[in-house]
Amino acid sequence: MKQQPGRLRFPEDEKRQPWLPLLLEIQHLTNQGVAAAIKADGRKLACGRGCASCCRTHTDIPVYPLELMGIAWYATEKLEGDLRERVRAQLQQHRDLGACPFLVDNACAIHPLRPMACRQFNVFGTVCAAGEDAFHTRRGDVLNPDAKHKNEALREMLRHHNIKDGRERRRLVESGEVHRLAQSLREMRWETLAARMTGEKP
Numbered sequence: 001m002k003q004q005p006g007r008l009r010f011p012e013d014e015k016r017q018p019w020l021p022l023l024l025e026i027q028h029l030t031n032q033g034v035a036a037a038i039k040a041d042g043r044k045l046a047c048g049r050g051c052a053s054c055c056r057t058h059t060d061i062p063v064y065p066l067e068l069m070g071i072a073w074y075a076t077e078k079l080e081g082d083l084r085e086r087v088r089a090q091l092q093q094h095r096d097l098g099a100c101p102f103l104v105d106n107a108c109a110i111h112p113l114r115p116m117a118c119r120q121f122n123v124f125g126t127v128c129a130a131g132e133d134a135f136h137t138r139r140g141d142v143l144n145p146d147a148k149h150k151n152e153a154l155r156e157m158l159r160h161h162n163i164k165d166g167r168e169r170r171r172l173v174e175s176g177e178v179h180r181l182a183q184s185l186r187e188m189r190w191e192t193l194a195a196r197m198t199g200e201k202p
C-alpha cells in the first residue's frame with residue numbers, strides 16, 4: 001500500500017516491524033473516514049480530551065489481529081515510567097476493572113494505536129452520561145463513519161491475512177465476513193501482555 005501523506009510515522013520501528021506501516025496506513029484511512037463523516041454531518045462532536053465514559057461503558061469493542069500486534073508493540077516498546085507501570089498493573093487485573101485496561105486518568109494510554117472501533121465511535125451534541133451507550137439511547141447522535149474509507153481500511157487489513165486477491169478482499173468486506181477476524185478487546189487475555197511489560201521498555 002502506498003504511504004499516504006499525513007499519517008503517523010515511527011520510521012525506525014517501521015523498519016524493524018514489517019507489519020507496522022500497513023497498520024498505520026489503515027489507521028490513517030480510518031481517521032480520514034471519521035473526518036469526512038464529521039464534515040458531512042456539520043454538527044460539533046461532544047467527544048473531547050478527558051471524556052471517557054465510553055471506555056467504561058462499551059464492553060464489546062472489536063479488535064483485529066493486526067491491531068492487537070500494534071497495541072502489544074506500543075505497550076511494550078513505547079510506554080515508559082509511571083504510565084507503563086499503571087497500564088501493566090491494569091492489564092494484570094483487567095477482569096475486575098469495569099473499564100478498558102488502557103484507560104488511565106480518563107485518557108487512552110495507547111491513543112496513537114487505539115483500534116478502529118475506538119476511532120470511529122464519536123457522538124454529536126451532548127457528552128454521554130455515565131453508563132450511557134449513545135448507540136442505544138440516541139443513535140441519531142452517533143457518527144456514521146464514511147463507508148468508502150471504512151471499507152477500504154478493512155480491505156487493507158485483509159492483506160495482513162495474506163489475502164492478495166482484491167475481489168476476494170472486497171467480497172469479505174461487503175459480506176461482513178471480515179468481522180469474524182475480530183475479537184473483543186475486553187475479553188482478551190491481557191495478563192500475557194502484562195507479563196511482557198514487566199521491567200522497563202527494551
Ligand code: SF4
Pocket residue numbers: 046047048051052053054055121122123126127128134
Ligand atoms: S463517545 Fe461519549 S463518552 Fe466517549 S468521548 Fe464521545 S462524548 Fe465522551
Ligand code: SF4
Pocket residue numbers: 054055061100101102103104107108109110111114115118
Ligand atoms: S483502547 Fe483506548 S479509546 Fe479504546 S476503549 Fe480502551 S482506553 Fe478507550
